[in-house]
Amino acid sequence: MLNTRAADTVVPISLALKGEQYANELWRYKNTTGPQQQHFHRGIGAVLWRFLGMHEQCIADHCAVDGFDTVTTVPSTSGRHGHPLRTMVADMVGVTRGRHRDLLTPAPNAADLGRSASAARYSASALWDANVLLVDDTWTTGSHAQSAAAALKAAGARCVAVVVLGRHLNTGYGNTALHVEHARMRRFSWNVCPLRPWHHGARE
Template identity: 75%
Template sequence: MTTVVGLSARYANFLVHPLLPGPGVCQVCRGPAKTGYPTCWPCHEASGILGAGVADTVVPVSLALKREQYANELWRYKNAAGPQQQYFRMGLAAVLWRFLAAHEGCIADRCAVPGFGIVTTVPSTSGRADHPLRTMAAHMVGATRDRYRDLLAPIPDAAALGRTVSPSRYTSSALWGDDVLLVDDTWTTGNHAQSAAAALKAAGARSVAVVVLGRHLNTDYADTAGHVEQARLRRFSWDICALRNWDHG
């Protein structure tokens, strides 16, 4: 019988824990930050544009490194076909399920809320009719499906905004002080996820936490290789807390 633990087990061979915030590490997205700065430039820019609309916390499950296995699977679960597509979707659904089962309580604690009553996903702005991440969160992941709601929709000309952060990129159904867990697959600049968080808050969400399957990094860029080398020093374990420097074992 296939289990979440069984489906997710192979990922421990190539997932990489993001570094905890500190010198040289963005306190928002866990990517590289210039020495002396608390955040990277995209996160700094998002905060300046969105203000209190930015997510209350951002938690990447793993780094997703260009040309490596995890980044490849995050591309293939959307773009592969047939049995291969289902294979990658089931695997990534198991990753999300196992991660949330272990760490969602800590994410809620970080947001100072008792829990997240609603789960939603960042919708596509490329015209994809039914994003596979939505299918995973709404139907495949036991930790989210009973709480899932379709809240967000891109504005008609959202694609014209490119990758820029914007409080008007998405609209959201009305919320009344709800605490929302917002799931995305890949974070590069984070502008889509942060724009979605801003829409949820504008619609009445009390708090929004973003969980992202992969924090995309290109080790050919600037000092990213050293950042990744440091991250690899800590062997991946499902029990290591995403927000604190200890595990739940």
């Protein structure tokens, strides 16, 4: 049943390689305090804002919907209160704050469900044919984001697209190093669409 309720698409903004700068910043924005945490909040928030400003419509087109009327985040299942991702999406990022809704609540036993995707990991507020943009910070196995997508679809969402700040990879695992080597051959540009084979400035 979960496969029929999986996210319609998953779009990582960037790879987040274990031990390298971006993975480190994604850890620090949640686990530091004071001015240092604010520094990382602003930086990560700016990445999300710019990416969605340029590419959100591409994601909607890929999902065959006009746009996303609702934006929400994957909540922590570890008991963390006031998650910085929620604050970022609801308050800091201009392109999402007007559409943000708190939709997902972790189940009491969510932390015991391990790494497998499960529709029972979260409950979701009722939705009526909504198109939801679901934001997560780190994708490792995808179990939390896919569980959240399943809960949103069970609650009535028509389309759920996941945007992930960082796709976590460990280059010491399996053939990951080869995948990363191929990825490094493609020069990064904000203008390169993650879903369509062209630069935004060269579409016409």
